[in-house]
Amino acid sequence: MDTVLADSPPVRPVSSRNATIPTGTKTAAAAAQGVAAGQAAVTAATEAIVSFEAVSKRFPAGRGSAEVVALDAIDLAVPRGSVTGIIGRSGAGKSTLIRLVNGLEKPSSGRVVVDGRDVAALGEDKLREVRRSIGMVFQHFNLLSSRTAYQNVALPLEIAGADRRTIEARVTPLLELVGLSDKRDRYPSELSGGQKQRVGIARALATQPKLLLSDEATSALDPETTRSILALLKKINSELGLSVLLITHEMEVVKTVADHVAVIDRGAIVERGTTFDLLSAPRHETTRALLAGLPSLSLPAFLAEQLRPEPSAGSRAVLRISFAGDSATQPILSRLGQATGVEVNILAGAIDEIGGRPFGSLVVSIAGDAATLAKAQNHLAAHGLQAEVLGHVA
Numbered sequence: 001m002d003t004v005l006a007d008s009p010p011v012r013p014v015s016s017r018n019a020t021i022p023t024g025t026k027t028a029a030a031a032a033q034g035v036a037a038g039q040a041a042v043t044a045a046t047e048a049i050v051s052f053e054a055v056s057k058r059f060p061a062g063r064g065s066a067e068v069v070a071l072d073a074i075d076l077a078v079p080r081g082s083v084t085g086i087i088g089r090s091g092a093g094k095s096t097l098i099r100l101v102n103g104l105e106k107p108s109s110g111r112v113v114v115d116g117r118d119v120a121a122l123g124e125d126k127l128r129e130v131r132r133s134i135g136m137v138f139q140h141f142n143l144l145s146s147r148t149a150y151q152n153v154a155l156p157l158e159i160a161g162a163d164r165r166t167i168e169a170r171v172t173p174l175l176e177l178v179g180l181s182d183k184r185d186r187y188p189s190e191l192s193g194g195q196k197q198r199v200g201i202a203r204a205l206a207t208q209p210k211l212l213l214s215d216e217a218t219s220a221l222d223p224e225t226t227r228s229i230l231a232l233l234k235k236i237n238s239e240l241g242l243s244v245l246l247i248t249h250e251m252e253v254v255k256t257v258a259d260h261v262a263v264i265d266r267g268a269i270v271e272r273g274t275t276f277d278l279l280s281a282p283r284h285e286t287t288r289a290l291l292a293g294l295p296s297l298s299l300p301a302f303l304a305e306q307l308r309p310e311p312s313a314g315s316r317a318v319l320r321i322s323f324a325g326d327s328a329t330q331p332i333l334s335r336l337g338q339a340t341g342v343e344v345n346i347l348a349g350a351i352d353e354i355g356g357r358p359f360g361s362l363v364v365s366i367a368g369d370a371a372t373l374a375k376a377q378n379h380l381a382a383h384g385l386q387a388e389v390l391g392h393v394a
């Protein structure tokens with residue numbers, strides 16, 4: 001096997017997560033949205049469904065608290081038809097960003113344009129129209145406990161003044177789309193977390209939106225349920241052509257479902273790109289830190305404990321070598337040894353995939369002084385591989 005791991009002894013932990021998305025039937029999904037199957041297959045347009053143009057949001061100083069700059073000069077385009085993830089730590093500005101899209105907040109400066117309309121400039125009627133074209137999925141589902149699954153999904157249609165027959169014709173296929181036909185008369189208290197979120201997603205689709213906003217939709221769910229909900233979001237995106245903008249603090253979510261990603265840190269977008277490019281070659285330290293949380297890429301605890309920031313006499317440098325696409329099929333380490341004479345030990349490694357393309361990392365230690373380390377890094381860089389020094393072990 002001629003892979004990056006081929007010249008390595010057994011590496012642990014090797015993880016290959018399968019992020020395949022069930023496809024379902026196009027016609028059923030299209031019927032659920034009341035459109036012909038042919039129309040539902042949307043080609044990825046380059047046009048933006050949402051664009052943030054120099055958007056800043058400041059919350060004024062309150063009693064005893066200083067002004068907060070929640071968002072600072074954000075420029076970001078969400079491609080129509082994409083699943084775009086915005087990832088950041090707690091307090092980075094994700095919720096504020098999403099609240100600007102549905103007009104719950106107004107920018108202090110700049111414009112948020114949704115489907116060609118500057119949201120903050122709209123009057124009440126037009127704003128209601130835009131909100132109807134946006135579905136929203138919440139972390140805690142926000143279902144009405146006194147209503148059945150069917151009645152929860154029907155609610156936005158009732159509010160919009162739809163008649164019973166229209167509601168029935170819309171809600172039944174939506175419950176089928178989310179796999180809950182048999183739970184239509186169940187109350188939220190009789191549903192699991194994943195089932196509640198499926199009701200939440202069906203409800204978000206009831207008004208046939210063009211854009212789905214997902215606010216930490218899977219944060220309250222276990223990993224397996226998370227995967228099934230993300231698969232459902234992906235299915236809705238690919239079969240209905242619905243654009244999805246999701247905010248999350250979990251790289252695993254982005255990796256599984258998003259095709260574009262932006263990293264937000266202290267109110268600013270610090271890195272953006274296709275998910276594959278960003279995850280396989282992260283440049284910003286925040287992106288790297290968030291990536292370290294991926295189960296397949298996280299550093300084993302025994303190693304993390306031993307790492308020291310500075311070298312000491314006889315210590316070995318610990319490097320994380322990231323590889324992606326074509327480079328994942330090269331016998332990197334044996335070539336590194338042959339070309340530089342550097343002795344390399346493998347400490348940990350993992351291979352993962354995004355959209356069927358391999359990417360991953362190897363954590364290795366290298367003996368020698370700063371010059372030897374530089375030689376190894378130069379060799380890896382010359383072969384298009386990122387090598388980050390994580391620290392030193394005795």
Ligand SMILES: Nc1ncnc2c1ncn2[C@@H]1O[C@H](COP(=O)(O)OP(=O)(O)OP(=O)(O)O)[C@@H](O)[C@H]1O
Pocket residue numbers: 059068069070088089090091092093094095096097249
């Ligand atoms: N209404 C408000 N008044 C004052 N400050 C606010 C308000 N809303 C948000 N903030 C502040 O703006 C910053 C960004 O908050 P935001 O809720 O957008 O972050 P977040 O990334 O969504 O965080 P989390 O993941 O914890 O929900 C934080 O410092 C927060 O305290």
